[in-house]
Amino acid sequence: xxxxxxxxxxxFVFFLALFLLHRYGDFKKQHRLVIVATLLAWYxxxxxxxxxxxxxxxxxxxxxLARNAVPPVTVNTSLFSTTTTAATIDNVSGLQLEKxxxxxxxxxPQCYKPWSYIPKGIMPIFWRVVYWTSQFLTWILLxxxxxxxxxxxxxxxxxIKTALIENAIYYGTYxxxxxxxxxxxxxxxxxxxxxxxxxxxxxAAANTWGLFLLVLLMGYGLVEIPRSHWNGAKKGYPLMKxxxxxxxxxxxxxxxxxxxxxxxxxxxxVNECIKYNHPLRKCVDTILKKCPTEYQEKMGRNMDDYEDFxxxxxxxxxxxxxxxxxxxxxxxxxxxxxxxxxxxILLEQAFFLEDVAKNETxxxxxxxxxxxxxxxxxxxxxxxxxxxxxxxxxxxxxxxxSRILAVILAMVSTVVVWSECTFFSTKxxxxxxxxxIQQAESTYNYIYxxxxxxxxxxxxxxxxxxxxxxxxxFNYYYLxxxxxxxxxxxxxxxxxxxxxxxxxxxNFLGLTHxxxxxxxxxxxxxxxxxxxxxxxxxxxxxxxxxIYYPMLVVILCIATYFxxxxxxxxxxGFQQFIGDNDMTSxxxxxxxxxxxxxxxxxxxxxxxxxxxxxxxxxxxxxREDNSRTRNIHSDQAEPSYTEMTTSRTSKYTRSNRTERxxxxxxxxxxxxxxxxEAFKDDPLESSESGRYQxxxxxxxxxxxxxxxxxxx
Numbered sequence: 001x002x003x004x005x006x007x008x009x010x011x012f013v014f015f016l017a018l019f020l021l022h023r024y025g026d027f028k029k030q031h032r033l034v035i036v037a038t039l040l041a042w043y044x045x046x047x048x049x050x051x052x053x054x055x056x057x058x059x060x061x062x063x064x065l066a067r068n069a070v071p072p073v074t075v076n077t078s079l080f081s082t083t084t085t086a087a088t089i090d091n092v093s094g095l096q097l098e099k100x101x102x103x104x105x106x107x108x109p110q111c112y113k114p115w116s117y118i119p120k121g122i123m124p125i126f127w128r129v130v131y132w133t134s135q136f137l138t139w140i141l142l143x144x145x146x147x148x149x150x151x152x153x154x155x156x157x158x159x160i161k162t163a164l165i166e167n168a169i170y171y172g173t174y175x176x177x178x179x180x181x182x183x184x185x186x187x188x189x190x191x192x193x194x195x196x197x198x199x200x201x202x203x204a205a206a207n208t209w210g211l212f213l214l215v216l217l218m219g220y221g222l223v224e225i226p227r228s229h230w231n232g233a234k235k236g237y238p239l240m241k242x243x244x245x246x247x248x249x250x251x252x253x254x255x256x257x258x259x260x261x262x263x264x265x266x267x268x269x270v271n272e273c274i275k276y277n278h279p280l281r282k283c284v285d286t287i288l289k290k291c292p293t294e295y296q297e298k299m300g301r302n303m304d305d306y307e308d309f310x311x312x313x314x315x316x317x318x319x320x321x322x323x324x325x326x327x328x329x330x331x332x333x334x335x336x337x338x339x340x341x342x343x344x345i346l347l348e349q350a351f352f353l354e355d356v357a358k359n360e361t362x363x364x365x366x367x368x369x370x371x372x373x374x375x376x377x378x379x380x381x382x383x384x385x386x387x388x389x390x391x392x393x394x395x396x397x398x399x400x401x402s403r404i405l406a407v408i409l410a411m412v413s414t415v416v417v418w419s420e421c422t423f424f425s426t427k428x429x430x431x432x433x434x435x436x437i438q439q440a441e442s443t444y445n446y447i448y449x450x451x452x453x454x455x456x457x458x459x460x461x462x463x464x465x466x467x468x469x470x471x472x473x474f475n476y477y478y479l480x481x482x483x484x485x486x487x488x489x490x491x492x493x494x495x496x497x498x499x500x501x502x503x504x505x506x507n508f509l510g511l512t513h514x515x516x517x518x519x520x521x522x523x524x525x526x527x528x529x530x531x532x533x534x535x536x537x538x539x540x541x542x543x544x545x546x547i548y549y550p551m552l553v554v555i556l557c558i559a560t561y562f563x564x565x566x567x568x569x570x571x572x573g574f575q576q577f578i579g580d581n582d583m584t585s586x587x588x589x590x591x592x593x594x595x596x597x598x599x600x601x602x603x604x605x606x607x608x609x610x611x612x613x614x615x616x617x618x619x620x621x622x623r624e625d626n627s628r629t630r631n632i633h634s635d636q637a638e639p640s641y642t643e644m645t646t647s648r649t650s651k652y653t654r655s656n657r658t659e660r661x662x663x664x665x666x667x668x669x670x671x672x673x674x675x676x677e678a679f680k681d682d683p684l685e686s687s688e689s690g691r692y693q694x695x696x697x698x699x700x701x702x703x704x705x706x707x708x709x710x711x712x
Contacts, residue, residue, distance in 0.1 A: 030487050038490040041142060044134045049454070053457075054116050056512070058527075061117060064110070142494055142495040146491040148162075150488060152323040178201060207502065209499075210500050211503045211507065212549070214503055215552055217468060219553045219557050222416060222417060222553070224467070226410040229403075233398075239350070245577075257336060259336075260333065267299070280322060283319065284322070351371055354599075355369050360395045365392070367394060367395070371606070416460070419431040419511045420551065420554075421554060423518065437512045461501070
């Protein structure tokens, strides 16, 4: 099993990242570069979370071998020491293991080899590749791709310039931290600037930036996630909150549609002003390609291909104006598509919660849905998840499971907060995670160690990453399932995961005292901390920032528990869901009426489809009966040619009259609803939509993937 567990997890994590990306993204619509970059970012971050437990168990085994092989050796763990570096630490550990005569083959009888043991020398190379690749993605490639694709420039140089300017704030914060640490090392006579020190300063700057954001996001998630599960079990609470979200989202959706109309009006004016032989006509054609298909068709009808361009006293827009308009088109189309997707998902959620509320008082104990599910049911769902099973789960068992899960998560959050405030204490050991790991280490229970490490890191990751998509200011980036996430949100998620996962895992190793600089132990460090840097990199940061800053999570948790941030935003005019507020009640009633209207609209559509289907089946059966009757009469007597023609004409006339009468009655019963919403994918990314061509021509797209770099 030597190294087999590592290989199995590498393959498993790849397919897990591929499955999640397929669920949220769309391989057919989005550009291949976006898919590959996002897949690589997610894959590397998931690898860190899954492989860290194996690194911990292997390190514990190697420490046991070192203790039984030779007496402990005093090692200076300072990464900036003039006599000892991380390379010397590895050499000392290597010498200790060499004296054991290849411990992987002949281990000490007092040490038990873990089932997932990884041979020495593999993990350092593995972590170097994973870490530096993820850092290249998060700081250079992904932000550049995101800004490049969203840029309104019409040339490669213009797009690159815009991308660099937009990412200056990220690069600026990173460079400020790096420069401050570099100056501190340069003026301190104890340190000597070398390439290894510069590399460690860069790692420390990235970890400091990530830890700063990490604690802020974690403080909100540690309280909100258990509370959301507890409130989800309350009767009527999820439905009322969904009504509130519907009212707010409808306002945003209407604003997005109005904004899109205004931008399309500007595009129409520019399209009519700049003719086909104008020097800037290519820029206008690029803008038109980004517009929805219905707007392209309207503008194409009014385009005169034969009207030549002449120098007249007309104020033509400049290229800078077209660049700004191009960026507005990209943003407005993306925002419109995002609100449409959010509205459709919210409607399904509201309809389902209303069905749950109705079925709670059902005497038959069978779950009845108002509308069938959008996704086709699988074989397991049809045969095992019957309406009776669904009723017991949704109306009886699920609320209790949510309460139990909320209590468990609240206890874990309490342990995390306590450990964040006490992880620096080694005598006595106050961090509960460190106590659990040390107890398991004394009994060599490697399975427990790996499972506990994985669940802890997974919980911390959920607290951090879910907060990003809960806070309203980050709602511009929205991860929607069923292949509805746009390219910008995918790139943003990959960038954020790569930026926060390394400091998150380093923080976890500090909580468990597996970081030797935190535990003040002269033992072998984990391969993760030896390659990516320790939390105690510089005395200034180690003695102040890394000790006292994580304690801020207590203040953030208290503020989140009492909803101080939510109440402040509500006072400033940003509507938030607060139970004892008049504004909340008004928006809840408004959302309830919106959901009721959408339900009536969908019921009319489904009833109309049902009547059409029944009428077609009945009409086809009547035709079969008439043909069968004609065949029977034809066998009995052969009519004359005139009688046969007259009979067929009368039957055809009666059939047409009956069909017209039924169609007219059907139309009278179903008046057209001009307010109906047509939920469909972004026409810019659809493989079936028409694409605008210069001079008002259209060409159906033959390729399935959209091209975010086609305008260059």
